[in-house]
Amino acid sequence: MYDAIIVGGGPAGLSAALILGRCLRSVLVCDAGHPRNASSQALHAYLTREGISPLDFLQTARDELKQFEKVSVVQCEVTKATGCDGQFEVTLLDGRVFQSRKLLLATGVVDVIPKINGIMDFFGKSVFNCPYCDGWEVRHQKLAVYGKAERGLKLAKSLKTWSKDILLCTDGPSGLTPKECEELKRNNIQLVIHKIKKLEGEDGKLKKIIFENGDLSECDAMFFNTESHIRSRLLEQFACNFSDEDGVARGKYEKTEIPGLYVAGNILREVQLVIVAAAEGAQAAFGINSALAKEDLN
Ligand SMILES: Cc1cc2nc3c(=O)[nH]c(=O)nc-3n(C[C@H](O)[C@H](O)[C@H](O)COP(=O)(O)OP(=O)(O)OC[C@H]3O[C@@H](n4cnc5c(N)ncnc54)[C@H](O)[C@@H]3O)c2cc1C
Structure with a gap:
C-alpha cells in the first residue's frame, strides 16, 4: 500500500511527487506520457527555466525524483480508479493493480485543435x-x-x-x-x-x-482558443462534481469533496501555465501529507 498514488506525471503530478518524496512518503506516479505541451518547442514563463524544451523539463523532474527511494514512476495509463479514503485502488492498462491511502489526479486537459489543412x-x-x-x-x-x-x-x-x-x-x-x-x-x-x-x-x-x-x-x-477537455475520465468513477468547462470542485489544498481524493494542474481549469500547475501539485502534496501525518499521530 502506497501513501499516495499520483495519476499524471506532468508538471502538477511530478511537483506533488517531489514534495511527498521529501516528506518520506511512499509514492507511485503513473503517467501515460502525453503531456499537453508535447508539441511545443520551448517552455516559457517558468521562472529560471525560460525557453527549456518541455520534454527536457519533465525529464529533469523525473531525474530529480530518483534520489527519493520511496518514489517510483511508471509509464502506463491508469484505466480504473476506485475505493475510498485509506483504500484507493488503481488498475493500469497492462493489468497491474496498486493500492494507496490517498489519490491525486493530475491528468491535465487535451486541446481540440481546429480542423485546418496543414x-x-x-x-x-x-x-x-x-x-x-x-x-x-x-x-x-x-x-x-x-x-x-x-x-x-x-x-x-x-x-x-x-x-x-x-x-x-x-x-x-x-x-x-x-x-x-x-x-x-x-x-x-x-x-x-x-x-x-x-x-x-x-x-x-x-x-x-x-x-x-x-x-x-x-x-x-x-x-x-477552441475548446479543451479533461483528458481522463477517471473522475467520473468517483461521482466527483466536475465539468469540462469549470474543472473540478475542490476545497483547501486541492482536496475534492471525496475524502482522500485530490486534484491538481490544468484539470482545475485555473490559470493554465506550467508554473501554476506545479504550484497546485505542491499544494495538493501539502494537503496529502498533512492528512497522512494527522492520521498517523496518536
Ligand atoms: C502548444 C502548447 C504550448 C504551451 N506552452 C506553454 C508555455 O510555454 N508555458 C506554460 O506555462 N504553459 C504552456 N502550455 C500549457 C501547459 O502545457 C500546461 O499548463 C501544463 O502542461 C499542465 O500541466 P498538468 O500537469 O496539469 O498536465 P499535463 O502536462 O497535460 O500532464 C498530464 C499527464 O497526465 C497523463 N495522464 C492523463 N490521463 C492519464 C491516465 N488515465 N493514466 C496515466 N496518466 C494519465 C498525461 O499523459 C500527461 O502526461 C502550453 C500548452 C500547449 C498546448
Whole structure:
C-alpha cells in the first residue's frame, strides 16, 4: 500500500511527487506520457527555466525524483480508479493493480485543435493556443486569430497586448453581432470570414493563410482558443462534481469533496501555465501529507 498514488506525471503530478518524496512518503506516479505541451518547442514563463524544451523539463523532474527511494514512476495509463479514503485502488492498462491511502489526479486537459489543412505542421511552433505562453516571441508581428463569435473576439482583443496587427479569421460566418463587429473596427482588428483552405509556411513557421475563395493573408503566427477537455475520465468513477468547462470542485489544498481524493494542474481549469500547475501539485502534496501525518499521530 502506497501513501499516495499520483495519476499524471506532468508538471502538477511530478511537483506533488517531489514534495511527498521529501516528506518520506511512499509514492507511485503513473503517467501515460502525453503531456499537453508535447508539441511545443520551448517552455516559457517558468521562472529560471525560460525557453527549456518541455520534454527536457519533465525529464529533469523525473531525474530529480530518483534520489527519493520511496518514489517510483511508471509509464502506463491508469484505466480504473476506485475505493475510498485509506483504500484507493488503481488498475493500469497492462493489468497491474496498486493500492494507496490517498489519490491525486493530475491528468491535465487535451486541446481540440481546429480542423485546418496543414495546422499540425505549425502547432506549437507558430500556431499556439496561449498568448501568455507564446505571445512574447511573436510580439509586434502580424498575428492571426482563429475563432468564431465571442471566443474569437475575446482572443483577438487579448492579443492586442502583444501586437497592433491582428487579423480575426472566423472560417465561415463570424457569429458576431453588429455591435461586436463595431468593436473590432474600433480596435483596428481586421475580420476575414472566408473559409480557410490551408495554412502554408516553412519549417514550422507559418507564412500564409489561404482561403477557399483564392484570397490569402500573410501572417507570422496564429492563435486559437477552441475548446479543451479533461483528458481522463477517471473522475467520473468517483461521482466527483466536475465539468469540462469549470474543472473540478475542490476545497483547501486541492482536496475534492471525496475524502482522500485530490486534484491538481490544468484539470482545475485555473490559470493554465506550467508554473501554476506545479504550484497546485505542491499544494495538493501539502494537503496529502498533512492528512497522512494527522492520521498517523496518536
Ligand atoms: C502548444 C502548447 C504550448 C504551451 N506552452 C506553454 C508555455 O510555454 N508555458 C506554460 O506555462 N504553459 C504552456 N502550455 C500549457 C501547459 O502545457 C500546461 O499548463 C501544463 O502542461 C499542465 O500541466 P498538468 O500537469 O496539469 O498536465 P499535463 O502536462 O497535460 O500532464 C498530464 C499527464 O497526465 C497523463 N495522464 C492523463 N490521463 C492519464 C491516465 N488515465 N493514466 C496515466 N496518466 C494519465 C498525461 O499523459 C500527461 O502526461 C502550453 C500548452 C500547449 C498546448
